[in-house]
Amino acid sequence: MPLISMRPMLKQAQAGRYGVAAYNMIDYNSARSIVEGAADLKAPVIVQVSVKTVRHWGYAPVAAWVRMLAEGVDIPVALHLDHCSDIDVIRRCIDAGWTSVMFDGSALPFAQNLERSLEVYRLTEAAGIGLEAEMGAIGGTEDDKFVAEDKALLADLDECVAFCKEMPKLAVFAPAIGTAHGFYKGEPKIAYDLLRAITRRVDIPIALHGGTGLSQEQFDRCIAGGCAKVNISTMHKRCFIDGFADLKTEKPKLGEPLPFIIRQYEAMKHDVSAMVRAFGSVGRAGA
Ligand code: 13P
Numbered sequence: 629m630p631l632i633s634m635r636p637m638l639k640q641a642q643a644g645r646y647g648v649a650a651y652n653m654i655d656y657n658s659a660r661s662i663v664e665g666a667a668d669l670k671a672p673v674i675v676q677v678s679v680k681t682v683r684h685w686g687y688a689p690v691a692a693w694v695r696m697l698a699e700g701v702d703i704p705v706a707l708h709l710d711h712c713s714d715i716d717v718i719r720r721c722i723d724a725g726w727t728s729v730m731f732d733g734s735a736l737p738f739a740q741n742l743e744r745s746l747e748v749y750r751l752t753e754a755a756g757i758g759l760e761a762e763m764g765a766i767g768g769t770e771d772d773k774f775v776a777e778d779k780a781l782l783a784d785l786d787e788c789v790a791f792c793k794e795m796p797k798l799a800v801f802a803p804a805i806g807t808a809h810g811f812y813k814g815e816p817k818i819a820y821d822l823l824r825a826i827t828r829r830v831d832i833p834i835a836l837h838g839g840t841g842l843s844q845e846q847f848d849r850c851i852a853g854g855c856a857k858v859n860i861s862t863m864h865k866r867c868f869i870d871g872f873a874d875l876k877t878e879k880p881k882l883g884e885p886l887p888f889i890i891r892q893y894e895a896m897k898h899d900v901s902a903m904v905r906a907f908g909s910v911g912r913a914g915a
Contacts, residue, residue, distance in 0.1 A: 631698050634706040634728040634758035635671050637681040638833040639855035640912070647836070647847065647907030650674035652710055652861035653899060654681065654868050656693045661688035661893050662864075663694070665900030670852075673732055674728075674857065676708040678771040679717055689885070691886075695725060703913035704786065706758070715881035718748055721886035728758030728799055732773075734765050740786050744792060749795045749836050760857075761795065763788050764804025766837045770861065782806060785825050792830045800835045803828075805850075807838035810862050819848055827854030835859060839903070847906050860905050863899055871895030 641648045649666065653675050666673035675694050682690055691707065698705035709721045709729040717730045731748040733741035745761045752759040756817040767780030783803035792801055793842035803826055806818045816838070827834060834854035838840075842850075847858065871892035875882065881887075904910060 629702060629704060630696060631695055631707050631725070631727045632704045632736065633756065633799065634674060634708060634760075635797070636705050637674075638758075638800050638856045640819075641672070641909070642833040642854065644912065645851060646909045646912055647851045647858040648672050648674055648909055649900065649903045649907055650676050650708065650835070650857050650859045651864050651903075652676050652678055652766070652859070653690075653694070654865065655685070657867060657889055657893050658864065658896055659690075659693050660697055661896035662900055663697040663701055663703075663705055665897040666705075666904055666909075667703050667913075669901060669910045670703060670913040671904045671911070672704040672706075672913055673904070674706045674708050676730075677722060677857070678710045679712050679714065680771050682709065682717070682721065687720050691721075691725040703747050708758075708760070710772060710861075711762075715744070715748060715751075718751065722751060722755045722757065724822070724908060726757065727844045728752070728760065730760035730762070730802070732762050734804070735760040735829055738791075742791055746794060747792070749798070753797065758799030759795070760802055760835055760861070761791070761798060762801045762802040762804070763791055766802070766804045766808060768809030768838060770809040770837075777782045780804065780806075782819055782822060785829075788826050789829045792832055796832075798832050799852055801830060801832045802835040804835055805836075807836060807842065812838075812841045818846060818847070818850065820853055822854040823850065823855070831859060839863075844906055851907060854866070858903070860903055864896060867895040867899050
């Protein structure tokens with residue numbers, strides 16, 4: 629199928645109370661494991677890309693890989709730009725064929741975050757693609773951004789309501805609710821009450837950042853509370869590296885690259901399948 633916008637995909641997930649897996653791709657092999665892992669289970673999926681990764685490969689190759697992969701399967705696939713505070717990068721992604729982008733103005737004071745998010749909202753609305761915007765400060769490391777534990781900040785309920793009111797067609801909203809990017813060092817303190825309070829007043833699907841390491845119960849509670857997009861990056865990177873390293877340990881003299889690439893693919897795809905099941909999106913491709 630051609631790439632689609634995240635908005636209808638996530639509206640359906642919000643209504644059906646399941647989560648769509650949003651994986652941060654690394655290269656073609658990783659993008660393929662994400663799309664084919666979801667396709668095997670007839671689940672919609674989001675291939676998202678961090679700014680560093682786009683800059684490494686280039687806009688056109690990333691868009692072409694994901695478009696081609698999407699056209700080879702029978703499930704809805706969206707191509708999304710993860711955390712981006714640079715509007716120039718966003719414009720380039722829109723021009724290259726991305727079907728949604730995230731503007732991350734979370735480091736800015738409320739008024740400036742709103743002003744710049746609105747600027748991007750107008751761009752994405754004109755292009756007919758989806759927008760994700762963030763409020764509060766999600767802890768941990770994502771791409772080149774690091775938010776220390778003591779600087780992580782839960783989103784403010786009234787600010788979330790005021791922010792989303794200005795952008796009624798936001799594809800997905802990312803309030804900081806206590807999850808963090810990277811492997812958790814202790815038990816995450818998820819603010820379920822805040823999540824529910826937001827979704828009582830804001831009718832926009834919610835993005836759950838920091839998916840790596842959450843338990844099935846935590847996924848279930850967040851999805852029941854309105855999270856329709858569940859982000860996974862750190863575990864995908866781990867599978868990418870370990871898939872390669874494990875085979876190297878098993879067969880140190882192996883000089884053929886393809887078995888390594890295949891092992892990486894299988895490790896990544898295995899995790900995608902597990903998460904698609906965990907988020908309840910098996911069989912939802914035709915929803
Ligand atoms: P993890 O790296 O913790 O899986 O989080 C991914 C994420 O939220 C990307 O924005």
